[in-house]
Amino acid sequence: MSCKEAEEVIHGYLDSELDVVRSLAVEQHLKDCPGCGRAYRERQSLRTAIAGGALYFEAPKGLERRVRLVVRQAGRAGDRAEGRRWRWNWGWPGLMVPLTAAVLVMVLALPLVMRHAAEDRLAEEIASGHVRSLMVDHLTDVASSDQHTVKPWFDGKLDFAPPVNNLADHGFPLVGGRLDYVQGRPVAALVYQRNKHFINLFIWPASSSSNAAESVAVRQGYSQGYNLVHWNASGMTFWAVSDLNRAELEGFAQLIR
C-alpha cells in the first residue's frame, strides 16, 4: 500500500470502518512508514482530545418535562379525535331501529350533530395550532408584512394558493405566514397582529362534501380560551383564532371576507 492509498483510507481505519484486508494493509503500512505513522498518531490524539473534552451537551432538566408535555398534548388531541370517530361508527346502526318517525328525525338530525361534533374537534385543533405557534417560537416560516412576499412563498408548498392581504391600514398588519397541519393536511397559516395580540388565520380548500353549501355562513366559537371565527368563501375554508376579543376578531374576519 502506498502513502497516497493509506492517506485515502486512514480515517476509515481510525474509525474501524475498513474491511479486514484493507485494515491489515493499513496497519502494515503504518508500521513501515514513519511519516504516515506519525500522521496517524496525531489523528488519534485529536480523537482522544475530543473524547476527553466533555463536549457532550446533556439536555437541561426542564426540557424533557416540557417535551413530554407537548407530545402528550398532541397525543391527547389525536385520542379525542379517535374517540369521536369511534362513537359515530357505533351510533349509526343504533339509530337505524325501525321506529320510522325516530329514524326520520334522526337521519335528518344526524348530519347536523356530526358536523357539529366534527367542528368542535376542528376548533380544538385550530386552537391548539394557535397555542403551539406561539409556544415553540415558530410563529412564522416566512416573516414579512408584504403580501407579495408571503403569497409566493406558499407556491410549491401547498396544492392551493391562499389569498393573502395585508390589513395594516385597518390596524391588522400582516406578520408572515407558516405551513401548518390541520386534520392531517398541510394548510396555510397567515399571521396577523392587532396591538400585542396575534391572529392565526388558517386557510385550506373547503371539502366539497361537508360544508360547501354554507358558503357564507359564519360561525363563532370559543375553544381553550381562544376566540374563533370560521367561514367558507370562494372554495376555501377559513378559521381565524386569537386571544383578541370577539368583536375585534369578527371585525378582522369581515375585512378578510
Added chain:
Amino acid sequence: MEEQDKLGRFEQSVMPHMDAAYNLARWLTGSDPDAQDLVQEAFLRAFKFFGGFRGGNSRAWLLRIVRNAFYDWVKQNRRGEEATPFDEELHGTVEERGAPDAVLLEKADREMLHKAIAELPVEFREILVLRELEGFSYKEIADVAAVPLGTVMSRLARAREHLRALLVARLEAK
C-alpha cells in the same frame, strides 16, 4: 386507544434519546434556547411521523428529524450564510501538515476545543458530533446527514483536518 398505544411506544423508544437530540441541536444552533425549541419541534414532528417509523434505530431516526428541523429553521428564521449550499471543494483544502502535532494537540482543553468546533462550517460540525460524540457508524451518519456513504469518510477527513489546523494554530499562538 390506538393513540394511547402510540404515545406509550413513542415514550419508550424515542423519548430516551433526549440527550442525543439536545446535543446535536445545541451544536447545530450554537445556543441553548434555540436548541431547546428545536428539540421540542423535532419531538413533535417525530410523534406525528411515528406511525411511519418501521422500527430499527430510533436514535438515528430521531436525529435525522432534528437535523431536518434545523435546516428548515435556518431557511426560515436566519441570516442566509448558513443556508448557502455546502461546497465540498471550497472547504477541501487546508494547509500542509507541518511538525508532529500529536503532543501539542493533547494540550487542547475543553474551551479551546469547543470554540474550534463551533467555528467549523455546520456540515463539518454535524458530522463530527455524530461520529465523535454520538459514536455513529458511517452508515448511520449517511442516513442521518442524507449524504452518500462515500461522502461520509471524505467529509469527516476534511472536518478533522480543519479542526486540527484550527487547534494547532491556537496552541502555537499560546
